[in-house]
Amino acid sequence: MNLTELNVWMDVVFTGLYVVVIVALIVHFSFDIITGRFRKKWVEGEWPEHEHEIPATPKVIHFIHMVGIILLAISGMYIRFPFFDGGRVPMRWIHYVAMIAVTITLFWRLWYAFFSKAKDWREFAVGRKDMASLIAVAKFYAYLSNYKPHIAKYNVMQKLVYNVFLYLMFAQAFTGFALVTSPFIFGYSPRDLLVGWWLGALLGSTDLAGWWMRMIHYIxxxxxxxxxxxxxxxxxxxxxPCSLDFFGLRKLEIKDGHGHGHEHEPAPHPAPAGGPAAIVETE
Ligand code: HEM
Ligand code: HEM
Structure with missing residues (x-):
């Protein structure tokens, strides 16, 4: 298979996969209704309880990342498939401005997690207790059980996904800068400096290294x-309610943690037997 064919295959595979994901989410939502969880939340107003307020800084950073990544996805797809005429210059501009904003805010988020007064990195660290709760949390999301362990602010699946977001952002920034070929750094381009000297040497040419970076960037x-x-x-x-609070649209009601008592332990009780969903502890 040549490189052009590989690109076409990737388009087909990922578009197909995206359709599968959308169908899976629709099926998931139907289960929310069938099992009664939807009614409990939206009709009876039984939403998960929260013991902590989320401070403003991570909310602002998240907002910049959200807008940035949506713009990067749209402009990036346009760079690959120019789906209307005349957008090439503005779309590339949008990609370049958003990529710088997202990369800077990524470092801001890491500084906030590790060096600020808040130092919230522990909220994202996956420990043994988190891993021990993985199956129970997955069963809850898959509607196989109505019990959801409450160990930390974010459940283990959230933590894992948020960690993956972090690594993907780094990988995307790296491969993205490796697509820039203007030699504006003492005669070298970001591509030369990031991959040319090692991957280029391994593969035989800097161009080929750039080709692989583009491939990974697209995946x-x-x-x-x-x-x-x-x-x-x-x-x-x-x-x-938590999402509205996260976007500053409505204040979340905070329950004090004392009523729960098992902040740091997986709760011992088994799933409530039968009946419509009773969400024991959710985040
Ligand atoms: C975070 C830092 C990022 C940097 C530094 C970056 C950089 C770049 C650059 C330099 C290009 C080539 C543009 C051109 O040909 O003029 C590009 C293309 C592209 N970017 Fe990004 N980007 C970043 C993030 C993202 C994100 C988050 C997405 C999607 C969610 C994305 C999706 C794309 C796509 C689809 C292309 C077209 C690739 C192709 O032609 O196969 N980029 N990016
Ligand atoms: C479609 C737009 C998005 C919406 C509606 C959204 C919504 C939310 C909400 C409501 C939370 C809070 C969850 C909680 O407190 O339990 C959250 C957290 C988070 N989201 Fe998003 N999000 C979006 C896009 C993104 C993107 C593009 C990324 C990263 C690439 C991202 C990464 C995260 C991370 C890492 C957290 C953990 C909290 C933190 O960063 O401080 N989200 N998101």
């Missing part, structure tokens, strides 16, 4: 599209 583009779609769906269906 990660799809991973973002898929993951952000699922993340968006969950933010709309699992806990809308």
């Amino acid at each position: 990660i583009n799809w991973l973002f599209i898929i993951m952000v779609t699922a993340h968006f769906y969950l933010s709309l269906t699992v806990d809308i």
